[in-house]
Amino acid sequence: MASASSNSVTVIARHPVVCANESSWTALDSPFRLGAFDQVAGFVPIQIVWVYEQLSSSIELIPIERLQRAMERLLDYYPQLSGRLQIDSGDGTLGNRSPRHCSPESRLQYLPGAGNALLAPFDPTLDAVYRDPVFIVQHTRFACGSVALGVRCHHSVCDADGFFQLVRDLAELYRGLGSSENILAHPPHIRPYMSELVSPQERQAALDFQTPLFHVNPLADRDSTAADTSASATASLSPPPPVEGRFLRFSSARLAALKSLATDPSGGDWISTFDALSAYIYQRVHQARLWLSTTDPSFGELSRTDFLTPINLRGRLGLPARYFPNAFFTSYTTIPSEMLITGPLWQVAKIVHDLTRTSFLTSKDGLNGTLKWIAAQPDMRNIGPGFRYGNGSFMVSQWNKFDMYAGTVFDIAPVLVSPPFTHISLVDGLAFFLQTEEIGKGGDAGAIDLSLALAQPLWAIMDRDGPLA
CATH class of the missing domain: 3.30.559.10 (Chloramphenicol acetyltransferase-like domain)
Structure with missing residues (x-):
């Protein structure tokens, strides 16, 4: 206390x-x-x-x-x-x-x-x-x-x-x-789910499965690569700038306008609010990063423009109601830098939309194959994701879909529910979509709070280019 x-x-x-x-x-x-x-x-x-x-x-x-x-x-x-x-x-x-x-x-x-x-x-x-x-x-x-x-x-x-x-x-x-x-x-x-030990008979078949989500790095190779990369980075790069976190509120009207801009004008697939907002923020962030990297050599060359988001798989696997343990995979793709710079919003939003609906994330057999592949690994520590984090990547989690406020009444209802910015969450390019306190109060229930951490110099560029929210 x-x-x-x-x-x-x-x-x-x-x-x-x-x-x-x-x-x-x-x-x-x-x-x-x-x-x-x-x-x-x-x-x-x-x-x-x-x-x-x-x-x-x-x-x-x-x-x-x-x-x-x-x-x-x-x-x-x-x-x-x-x-x-x-x-x-x-x-x-x-x-x-x-x-x-x-x-x-x-x-x-x-x-x-x-x-x-x-x-x-x-x-x-x-x-x-x-x-x-x-x-x-x-x-x-x-x-x-x-x-x-x-x-x-x-x-x-x-x-x-x-x-x-x-x-x-x-x-x-x-x-x-x-x-x-x-x-x-x-x-x-x-x-x-799938916590049982894999039998020797099952192991080889599981290891033969090809998953696009993970790969195996042998321990010796992983340690050697990490040491070489670290030594090279230390010798050639300036210390990264500090990271600053901000909260920004998007009204339901603003979100509706973004969703309209993010919809294929030819009448293609529907686009969710998540697709539209993720695409919009990543475009704005990447454009600011590109400007900074060309005007400030200390920021360094931008890394691959990888986009990552976790996918809740409870429904797709038919897991029991009120399932508590982890049930997600992080899905990722590379969005071309040129598209982030000059492409229309709807093209970026379509990539985000398609990413969360790829066959290996919608097929129960494919998901179970990946899970068995993980369980069969002789050393779990060697499993690595394909996502490449860097000063050009972007990661976003859709927490506004969870009941952050509902059901958390102790003596009274909370007036604020939020993840603070800490030394482990101040990661350049890490974003969360959050519910607002307007939920259930007759206010703008469709609003979303954006929690966004960026390298500090980027905020001045973002502010100069106009309000983000």
Whole structure:
């Protein structure tokens, strides 16, 4: 628990959280084996802040004792979150080590600024990833009585869909405290899809499958290439500029106008709001990058213009309702630089549209073939994505499709739900589409907030060229 003034946060207590019922975690396999999706999800956590505004001085918002009891019940439904991550030393398989007692430590340091103070600190080193809790909630009470909940969960155990489900379940259990039976109306499905071990007979057939999403880098080659690339980059390039994050709101009217511009004038395929907004932002960003690279040699030559977005595959695979673990692949393509510079918006939007609907992402057999290929790898650490990150690439996640606000009522509804810009999310060219607080309030429910991180010099160019939103 922490208290906050306008510009600082002070730790006043640390509360270990234990499972309410010991049997909930003793029944788990140890290790709790994660699925094929989880093996390639990465270690970067999902972290969001919920802010609840104090409206009456006579009511204490979200008392810490009550929140702690709700978290204990939550761990009964998600007992794997009370463990720690571990990697098998032989094949690199990621799993969750069940605890001998359910009490994840809280190592909380609080720093003011840009919402980072509302999250527990994160150490991205591998030692820390295996040592620290998988799931952390920081409760911060402001001087006015308002409360922020900073929630973090490792991406290795769930994706954004599962993450928002987890917080909705926490809110439901919190509201149910005091009832005769504090239970979830609809329990989660926590067993990962395709987490079973691959038999020797199945392994070779699985390895013969050709997937366009991943490739294998032998460990020795990978380490050698990484070392050569790092040494070359250090010798030839200036330090990259700092990255700045901004939030920009697109009204529903602005989005409708962009969607119209992004529609093929000859009457081709329909275009979604995601297609139109992604194409528009990437065009604006690439044009600013090109101008900067030609006027400032220190920015360097632009990398390949790779575009990446994650695809939620629950529906395409027919996974159980309220499936919690990861169920996404990141799909990527190269959008020609010339098209981003001078092409009409509808051509870029069509590439984005087609990317998310390619046959290997819509065919259940193709998806299962890729998952079996992952599960059959002799060393998971050698799996690499085809996407090439650089100062010319762009990555976007469509979080506005998740219920970020609905269902997260503890004592009252949140006034803000947002991922703060942190040292791990300030990545040049990383964007999120977010719901706004207008949802359910009679305002502009179709508006979207854009969270966009860019190299700092790019913002001056973007501002010069006209408002982005």
